[in-house]
Amino acid sequence: MSSLDGLAFTFLGTGAPPVSLRRAGPSHLVEAAGRKLLIDCGSGVSQRLVAAGTRGADIDALIVTHEHSDHLVDFYQLVVSSWHQGRARPWRVLAPAPALANLRAQYAAFERERTLRIAFEKRPDATGLEVIFEELQEGPVSGLGELSVEAFLVDHRPVEPAFGLTLSHNGARIVFSGDTRLTPSLETQAVGCDLLVCEVFIASQMPVVAGVRSAETVTAVESYHMTPAIVAGLATRAGAKALALTHLVPPNADTAALAREVRAAGYVGALLVGEDLMRVAVPERLLSWNGAAIAY
Numbered sequence: 001m002s003s004l005d006g007l008a009f010t011f012l013g014t015g016a017p018p019v020s021l022r023r024a025g026p027s028h029l030v031e032a033a034g035r036k037l038l039i040d041c042g043s044g045v046s047q048r049l050v051a052a053g054t055r056g057a058d059i060d061a062l063i064v065t066h067e068h069s070d071h072l073v074d075f076y077q078l079v080v081s082s083w084h085q086g087r088a089r090p091w092r093v094l095a096p097a098p099a100l101a102n103l104r105a106q107y108a109a110f111e112r113e114r115t116l117r118i119a120f121e122k123r124p125d126a127t128g129l130e131v132i133f134e135e136l137q138e139g140p141v142s143g144l145g146e147l148s149v150e151a152f153l154v155d156h157r158p159v160e161p162a163f164g165l166t167l168s169h170n171g172a173r174i175v176f177s178g179d180t181r182l183t184p185s186l187e188t189q190a191v192g193c194d195l196l197v198c199e200v201f202i203a204s205q206m207p208v209v210a211g212v213r214s215a216e217t218v219t220a221v222e223s224y225h226m227t228p229a230i231v232a233g234l235a236t237r238a239g240a241k242a243l244a245l246t247h248l249v250p251p252n253a254d255t256a257a258l259a260r261e262v263r264a265a266g267y268v269g270a271l272l273v274g275e276d277l278m279r280v281a282v283p284e285r286l287l288s289w290n291g292a293a294i295a296y
Contacts, residue, residue: 007032007147007169007282009195011246012048013040014274017070020251024048024276025070028176028197028246032169033146038062039165039176040071046081052277056082057128060144063136063151064095064103065178066162072099076106079129080117087128092143094136096161107131136163146170152189154180156224164189172283175240179247181223182230190238194282197274198234199247201225202258206250225249228258232265242270242296244280270296 008031015023025042029052038045038059049056056078064072072095079091095103118126141149148168156162156179164178166189175193177186190196206218226234228245235243245258255273262271272280278289287294 057085057087090130196240229265232267
């Protein structure tokens with residue numbers, strides 16, 4: 001099966017709130033059967049889409065998984081840049097209610113700017129600047145053709161609700177954790193998946209830094225994420241065919257040390273430490289990045 005017929009997952013942004021030249025803010029692209037789904041719209045998403053060979057203009061739907069700023073901060077830039085690319089259909093945006101309120105507020109804040117731009121620039125069609133907002137809830141997400149998407153609740157309290165996603169096409173299945181602690185819903189969804197994509201908090205690489213983070217900060221942030229050992233255990237118990245790590249905290253982490261930590265925790269399967277613009281074709285098990293093609 002070629003990647004054109006299968007399911008493809010691109011790591012657009014694998015970073016977190018700290019600024020990183022290597023890792024843009026959280027954002028991922030899913031493609032199957034001619035459909036394109038964008039998951040989150042962190043800082044730099046518009047540039048990363050172009051670098052990945054696609055455009056915001058071509059996205060069928062955007063899902064924002066939860067209310068944290070690093071997952072939604074570039075929403076309006078995405079809307080405007082896509083219009084400049086010739087987008088001629090409204091955006092479909094799904095998010096849990098608190099995140100949806102933020103996105104609506106971003107959109108409303110630029111109403112005057114948008115009106116001036118439409119009137120002055122005389123572009124052929126302003127439809128691409130329109131947005132249809134929908135509340136994301138548990139269960140299937142309709143309207144994406146043969147790309148099957150199911151949202152499930154995860155535990156990122158005090159930010160709630162927060163969602164993970166199961167993405168399926170033609171028998172292939174990717175499970176995306178979203179931001180979460182280890183939670184039974186994720187354990188259930190992950191069983192037997194072709195690719196498990198998990199966030200990771202690398203506590204071993206998060207020292208206390210005066211004026212930046214206290215011991216209390218590290219403990220608090222770790223409490224609503226998953227460490228390498230937790231992710232390794234999850235993937236092992238689930239029998240995932242491959243494990244990929246994203247949303248690296250900290251974004252400047254030593255990735256070789258991270259991989260060794262996951263191995264030391266007992267996970268022996270295929271392991272991919274995500275980098276921006278890495279593309280994985282499922283079920284081909286083909287990774288493409290920076291000119292390299294690796295069958296795993």
